[in-house]
Amino acid sequence: MHDRMVEVNGLRKTYPGGVEAVRGLDFEIAAGEVFGLLGPNGAGKTTTVGMLSTTIAPSAGSARIAGFDVARQAIEARSVSSVVFQNAVVDRNLSGRANLMLHARLWAVAPREASTRIAELVDALGLGALVDRNAGSYSGGERRRLEIARALISRPRVLFLDEPTVGLDPRIRHELLDLLADVRGREETTILLTTHYLEEAQRLCDRVAIIHRGQIVALEAPDTLLADLGREVLELRVGGEASLARAALGAHGVPIETAFAVGSTLTVPLQDTSAGDVMAALDQAGVTASAISSRRPTLDDVYLRLTGDRLDAAA
C-alpha cells in the first residue's frame, strides 16, 4: 500500500487567455485520509480535481496518485481513482444499473464481483427502487447518490468528490453528508473533497486546505485552524469602517493580531481579552457598535481572516 496517496508539487494551470486558475499548489494526502479543499467558486478547486483526475492537463508542476504520475502514467493513475464530478455526469438515456455496469466494465471489475458490488452499493445508498429506471428521471439527490455508488464500484484507492452537495436542497445535503460519513467508515478509500460549505469540511475532513485564488493559504486539521481563533469570537457591527474600529481597539490596548474587519463588521477572537474589555475600549475610542454577538469561531472566520473574503459571499 502506498502511504502517500496524493502528492502534489508546484501544480499550476493557466487557461488559454492567461487565466491562472491554479497557481502552484503543494500538498500531500495520506492513505485513508479525508482531505478537504475549501474555497469559494473560482478558487481553483475544480481545476485541481480535473488535473488530479487527468481530465485537465496541468500547465506546470506534477502530481502523483498512489505513486502514479498523472501526466506520464495517466491510465494507471485513473485505474486507482474515481471521480464524482460537480455537475451531473451520467448517461440519462441508460438506467442507473447500466451506468453502474459501464463503470464496472471500464475499471475491469470482474462480472460476478461487479454484480455483488452493485447490489451492495445499491442497498447502502438507497437506490433499490431507482436503479432500473432511466437516470434521466432521477432527482438531483438521487443522481448524486448514483454517481457516488458508481465511483465506489471499483473500490478506488483515491476518491475525488468535487462539490458533491452543490445544488442540493438542505435536507438532501444533510442526508448525503451522513452517507459520505458512512462511506468513510466503510470503505478503505482516501478522499479528496472540494467544497465551499464549511460544515462539510469540518464534519468530514481530517485536514483542510483553504484555497484562495489558486493558492493554498492554510493547511491544517479543522480544529487546529479554529484553535488559532480561540474558543469564542465577538462579532459586532460598527458605525463606519470596521478597519478603523479595529485600529482604535489596538490603540486602546486590546490585542488585535487575530481580529479582522470586513466592511462594517468587526470580529474579535476572545483569546487574550474579554468581551467587556473590547466594549470598553470601543466606548473609550468613541466607536458605536450594534448587533453584538459572541459565538464559537468557524472555518468561515479562518477563511475571512486569511483572505478578507467571506466564503459564502464569494461562493
Next chain:
Amino acid sequence: MSTTTLTPPADLARPSAPSAGRIPSAARALATLAGRRAALTSRTPRQIAVPLLGPLLLALIAAPALKQATGGLRSHIDYAAFIDIGTIGLLVPLSCIFAGLSVIIDREQGAQRELLSAPVPRAYLVLGNLAVALGLAALQVVVLLALAALRGAHFTITASGLAWFVAATLLFSVFIYGVAETLASRVHKQEDYIAAIPAVAILPFFFAGALFPIGAMPAALATIAKFMPLTHALALMRYAFVDPRGTGLHAIWGMSNVTVEAWLSLAVVAVFALALTAISVRVFSRSAVG
C-alpha cells in the same frame, strides 16, 4: 494575506513501487464503449431512420424517374442502379454526421467526463463510437440496396465484387466518421454542428459523380472531383455491383488495367480514412482534456 507552512503528517513514508489498479484489455474496453454507444443509439430511433429517409426516396423514386426522363446513360450501365449506388454517397455521410452529433450530446449532457476519467486510452472512446457508426451505416446501406433491388435495380454481385464494395464502403465510412468526430470535437454547440452538415455531407455528393459520371462536368470540376475520396469510393462501389468494366475508374485514372485502377482508388480512400481517424483521435484527445 498570511500563509501557512505546508507540513504533511509525520507518518507519511516514501513507498516502493506503486501497484496499478485493474485496467481492461483493449478488446474489453472497446467492446464496452461500443456497447454503450449502441445502447444509446438504439434508444434514439431517429438517428437510424432520419439519415435513411432522403437517400431512400432518391433511390426509390428519383432514380427510376431520372432514368425515364433522360433515357439513361446510353451504355452498359443501368442508370437507375448507377444512382442507387450514388445515393450511398449521401447516405453514409448523413449517417456518420448524425452519429457524430452524439459526441456533442455526450459532452453537453452525458457521461463523457466519466469516460475520460476511465483507465482506457482516449483513442478508444473515438474507436468505440466509430465501430457503432460503421455498423449503423452498414445496416442502412443494406436496407437501401435491398429496397432498390426490390424496386427492380439490377446488381451483379460476385465474391470479388462484394469484397470491393465492402472495402470501399467501409473505408469511406471510416473517413467520413473521422470528419464527423473531428468536427464534433472542434464545434462547441449542436447548432453550429448541424449548420455544417450541408457543407460536409451534401456538397461532395454533387461533385463526386453520384448522379452522373464525372466526365459530364466541366473539366476543372472533374479534376477537383478526382481528388475527393467520395469519387473514388463511388467508382469502386459501381465497379463492384453495376459497372464491371470500371468506366468510373477509367474516368479517374485513364489506365488500361481496371484492377490496378481499383487498387489505386482503394488506396486513396484508405489514406483518407487513416488520416482522418488519426486526426479525429488527436483532436478529440486534445479538446476533451482542457
